Amino acid sequence: MNITIQKSIVRSPSEVNITGSKSESNRLLLLQALYPEIQIENLSNSDDSQLMQNAFLGNSNVVDIHHAGTAMRFLTAYFAVKENSEVVLTGSSRMKERPIKILVDALKHLGADIQYVEKDGFPPIKIRGKKITKTKVTLKANVSSQYISALLLIASKLENGLELTLDGEVTSIPYINMTLGLLRQIGIKTNFVNNNIRVYPFNGNLKTRNLLVESDWSSASYIYSIVALSDIGTEISLSHYKSDSLQGDSVLAEIYISFGVQTTFLKNKIKLKKVSHNFSHFTYNLIKAPDIAQTIAVTCLALGIECFLTGLHTLKIKETDRLNALKTEIEKLGGIVEITDHSLHLMASTTIKEFVSIATYNDHRMAMAFAPLALRIPITIEDSHVVSKSYPDYWNDLKSLGFKIEK
Ligand SMILES: O=C(O)C1=C[C@@H](OP(=O)(O)O)[C@@H](O)[C@H](O)C1
Numbered sequence: 022m023n024i025t026i027q028k029s030i031v032r033s034p035s036e037v038n039i040t041g042s043k044s045e046s047n048r049l050l051l052l053q054a055l056y057p058e059i060q061i062e063n064l065s066n067s068d069d070s071q072l073m074q075n076a077f078l079g080n081s082n083v084v085d086i087h088h089a090g091t092a093m094r095f096l097t098a099y100f101a102v103k104e105n106s107e108v109v110l111t112g113s114s115r116m117k118e119r120p121i122k123i124l125v126d127a128l129k130h131l132g133a134d135i136q137y138v139e140k141d142g143f144p145p146i147k148i149r150g151k152k153i154t155k156t157k158v159t160l161k162a163n164v165s166s167q168y169i170s171a172l173l174l175i176a177s178k179l180e181n182g183l184e185l186t187l188d189g190e191v192t193s194i195p196y197i198n199m200t201l202g203l204l205r206q207i208g209i210k211t212n213f214v215n216n217n218i219r220v221y222p223f224n225g226n227l228k229t230r231n232l233l234v235e236s237d238w239s240s241a242s243y244i245y246s247i248v249a250l251s252d253i254g255t256e257i258s259l260s261h262y263k264s265d266s267l268q269g270d271s272v273l274a275e276i277y278i279s280f281g282v283q284t285t286f287l288k289n290k291i292k293l294k295k296v297s298h299n300f301s302h303f304t305y306n307l308i309k310a311p312d313i314a315q316t317i318a319v320t321c322l323a324l325g326i327e328c329f330l331t332g333l334h335t336l337k338i339k340e341t342d343r344l345n346a347l348k349t350e351i352e353k354l355g356g357i358v359e360i361t362d363h364s365l366h367l368m369a370s371t372t373i374k375e376f377v378s379i380a381t382y383n384d385h386r387m388a389m390a391f392a393p394l395a396l397r398i399p400i401t402i403e404d405s406h407v408v409s410k411s412y413p414d415y416w417n418d419l420k421s422l423g424f425k426i427e428k
């Protein structure tokens with residue numbers, strides 16, 4: 022369903038309670054399947070986390086994870102070592118275009134039994150679960166960190182743990198550190214030195230059973246954008262957040278200073294406040310935080326800031342080719358954008374076209390990133406339901422902030 026958002030003004034002060042991080046949730050759900058004593062609080066209500074939960078509950082031998090990249094990659098590793106199981110892991114038509122060969126090759130090298138059902142290198146895959154005893158594997162680290170996290174998540178249940186050697190520049194590294202951080206929270210010993218990661222086998226004692234998921238920082242990015250586009254003095258508080266986050270996208274608090282958003286960490290919350298800014302140019306390498314590229318590009322468009330983003334080589338294999346999608350939609354609004362395989366350069370613009378209909382390409386982040394523009398111009402967002410992949414309450418939260426949304 023398409024929605025139109027009339028030109029809106031944010032209610033201030035306001036408060037939004039954002040659902041749990043989908044990245045933390047999907048890791049903890051996988052760990053809970055391996056260690057059933059684990060209890061998870063503030064679990065994400067995203068489709069991706071729901072799909073992950075269903076994969077463990079169902080007893081069908083076809084598991085369809087739709088658009089959920091983390092579920093696809095994490096479950097590949099999980100089923101590969103689940104002895105005596107046989108499943109076909111499949112997903113949406115886009116998921117069938119998202120590569121999985123690096124992970125499958127690594128698992129096969131360790132001894133797993135995995136076959137491609139349709140196209141070599143891509144889902145769907147047929148997995149016959151087996152006991153794995155090999156310990157060492159090298160894999161390319163510059164395509165998706167999810168392949169690495171997938172192996173790390175199952176490693177503590179292997180007889181001898183795992184030793185991974187990462188080849189090439191490591192992309193999305195905070196997500197690997199998040200995985201290791203959660204493993205350590207439950208008492209699993211890990212090391213990450215240079216390009217080597219070691220996870221030791223479980224010693225029989227869970228250090229913690231109750232794990233609290235911090236709210237999702239990638240989802241918070243859209244609220245940062247909203248504050249950046251609001252009048253000076255506008256305040257929005259978000260819960261439940263902390264300063265020592267496991268999520269790399271918490272770098273937003275630093276980045277948005279350039280767009281006039283001040284972050285104050287309170288107990289369990291952050292308070293965002295719009296202050297003045299005098300930046301006309303923004304340059305940043307997003308190799309550690311690729312999911313906030315769309316948010317930042319749209320914030321810059323609205324603020325008339327020239328923006329040069331690099332480290333974006335993974336954007337082409339996400340829910341859509343995000344570089345092309347951004348270029349196409351920003352150009353509809355009158356912006357000028359140049360892209361390469363790994364960068365985006367947005368020129369400073371002075372006007373934005375009204376009543377443009379933004380296509381969302383089955384990508385939640387396209388819908389969520391462009392919606393804040395309604396603080397400048399009326400805008401239509403196509404297929405607005407896509408937001409449920411990570412942030413199902415997004416439109417309700419926007420309404421509560423004062424956005425005038427019509428179907
Ligand atoms: O491990 C994770 O939870 C994620 C890792 C990142 O993917 P890549 O490592 O493929 O960049 C990120 O884009 C994705 O949204 C979530």
Ligand SMILES: C=C(OP(=O)(O)O)C(=O)O
Nearest residue numbers: 088089090091312339340
């Ligand atoms: C890329 C994303 O998710 P995934 O890779 O898990 O589908 C995302 O949420 O932006």
